[in-house]
Amino acid sequence: xxxxxxxxxxxxxAAVGIADERPxxxxxxxxxxxxxxxxxxxxPFVKTPHLDAMAESGVVFNRFYASAPVCSPTRASFMxxxxxxxxxVPNHGHYMRPAEQTIAxxxxxxxxxxxxxxxxxxxxxxxxxxxxPGGAGFDxxxxxxxxxxxxxxxxxxxxxxxIKGAGTVISTDATIDFLKRHRDQGRxxxxxxxxxxxxxxxxxxxxxxDNPKELYNDxxxxxxxxxxxxTLLDQQVGRMQVALExxxxxxxxxxxxxxxxxxLVREFxxxxxxxxxxxxxxxxxxxxxxxxxxxxxxxxxTPVFTSxxxxxxxxxxxxxxxxxxxxxxxxxxxxxxxxxxxxxxMGFWHGYQNGESTWSDRIIKSLMDAKRAGKPNPFPNxxxxxxxxxxxxxxxxLRGHAAWNAWPWxxxxxxxxxxxxxxxxxxxxxxxxxxxxxxxxPERVAEMLLSLExxxxxxxxxxxxxxx
Numbered sequence: 100x101x102x103x104x105x106x107x108x109x110x111x112x113a114a115v116g117i118a119d120e121r122p123x124x125x126x127x128x129x130x131x132x133x134x135x136x137x138x139x140x141x142x143p144f145v146k147t148p149h150l151d152a153m154a155e156s157g158v159v160f161n162r163f164y165a166s167a168p169v170c171s172p173t174r175a176s177f178m179x180x181x182x183x184x185x186x187x188v189p190n191h192g193h194y195m196r197p198a199e200q201t202i203a204x205x206x207x208x209x210x211x212x213x214x215x216x217x218x219x220x221x222x223x224x225x226x227x228x229x230x231x232p233g234g235a236g237f238d239x240x241x242x243x244x245x246x247x248x249x250x251x252x253x254x255x256x257x258x259x260x261x262i263k264g265a266g267t268v269i270s271t272d273a274t275i276d277f278l279k280r281h282r283d284q285g286r287x288x289x290x291x292x293x294x295x296x297x298x299x300x301x302x303x304x305x306x307x308x309d310n311p312k313e314l315y316n317d318x319x320x321x322x323x324x325x326x327x328x329x330t331l332l333d334q335q336v337g338r339m340q341v342a343l344e345x346x347x348x349x350x351x352x353x354x355x356x357x358x359x360x361x362x363l364v365r366e367f368x369x370x371x372x373x374x375x376x377x378x379x380x381x382x383x384x385x386x387x388x389x390x391x392x393x394x395x396x397x398x399x400x401t402p403v404f405t406s407x408x409x410x411x412x413x414x415x416x417x418x419x420x421x422x423x424x425x426x427x428x429x430x431x432x433x434x435x436x437x438x439x440x441x442x443x444x445m446g447f448w449h450g451y452q453n454g455e456s457t458w459s460d461r462i463i464k465s466l467m468d469a470k471r472a473g474k475p476n477p478f479p480n481x482x483x484x485x486x487x488x489x490x491x492x493x494x495x496x497l498r499g500h501a502a503w504n505a506w507p508w509x510x511x512x513x514x515x516x517x518x519x520x521x522x523x524x525x526x527x528x529x530x531x532x533x534x535x536x537x538x539x540x541p542e543r544v545a546e547m548l549l550s551l552e553x554x555x556x557x558x559x560x561x562x563x564x565x566x567x
Contacts, residue, residue, distance in 0.1 A: 133362015226257025
């Protein structure tokens with residue numbers, strides 16, 4: 100009965116033009132943008148004036164971590180507030196279970212209109228699949244299966260099409276169109292834009308440069324295309340800022356920018372190693388929160404991670420969740436407000452299972468061609484994969500590389516071929532994780548290892564379906 104009344108009230112508000120005063124929420128997540136690869140984090144040559152301006156006026160997190168060192172798992176953590184293993188996404192290309200409760204579903208149920216634009220990579224983009232963006236709670240979507248570059252094949256609400264242009268620009272166009280169409284509908288808007296850049300092969304080029312195809316070729320880098328795409332995505336952040344201003348919704352819009360994992364250039368990763376690693380360089384990413392009506396410009400040193408986004412957005416939207424599976428993230432509003440500088444320990448885990456290849460353009464083109472020719476679906480196995488299987492995980496099987504960040508201490512547990520080794524670092528004194536202190540602090544290692552392994556067993560239990 101309460102649900103019926105709530106829906107009736109929302110319809111009445113829309114009919115008489117009464118605006119919902121809750122904030123619009125606009126999320127942009129880049130693909131492989133490393134912590135140090137922006138102007139505001141000190142990069143020596145890459146041009147990111149719009150991100151720099153956003154950082155100047157917004158809340159900058161100096162220690163913002165992706166929940167995983169590769170793309171799909173981090174996206175699942177954002178959607179659910181849970182470690183990605185819990186959701187059936189141990190590595191890239193795996194599908195998030197439809198049984199998971201997502202931020203899009205929660206916000207949609209509380210009255211938000213929801214849209215997804217860009218890379219998906221945690222499920223299908225085929226029509227009627229419970230693993231596509233619609234099945235995960237998005238009212239509208241224009242999505243690719245994985246990264247894409249120029250002239251991509253995409254799925255618009257399950258209808259396949261090829262769109263000319265740079266994929267990052269196309270994703271931004273779709274986002275702005277969504278915001279324009281829904282601005283005056285009496286409902287707050289929730290848009291999630293997952294840029295396909297600056298992921299390889301980095302064929303997109305920025306606009307407005309004298310020689311855009313040659314930009315950064317004169318720099319001492321093996322990846323000029325990577326930096327060109329960072330400048331292009333920065334331009335799209337600028338377009339989003341202008342659109343929010345022109346639509347008159349900037350002041351009451353929470354605009355978040357971050358990346359899905361560490362970058363591709365070790366020198367500027369903000370830590371040891373790069374994408375694919377549980378060391379700092381594989382997890383630390385640039386992150387800015389902007390909400391002019393609520394947030395003052397500040398820099399926050401307290402570590403947070405992408406799993407925190409779900410509970411934070413639920414709280415900001417005032418949404419009610421009737422049955423919440425176990426969360427790894429927390430509401431970081433007190434950290435943003437400056438009333439807290441503490442975050443519970445954060446667990447990371449990678450290497451338990453291999454990733455699965457997903458060729459976005461190739462697969463969507465085949466689906467489109469088969470549909471037009473009246474032929475059978477060439478990829479029926481990609482509708483669900485294994486999302487309805489709940490194999491029991493051995494709680495003693497803790498293979499791979501895991502870490503426990505109990506700031507400022509970070510313990511690594513590395514298991515390979517049945518052999519386990521531990522490493523301990525003090526991240527304030529040793530941000531590059533060079534001096535292993537495990538031999539000097541055996542009691543601390545034992546205490547942190549106990550917590551880490553208990554968390555790992557909890558994760559395996561969730562993965563087996565214990566939370567549903």
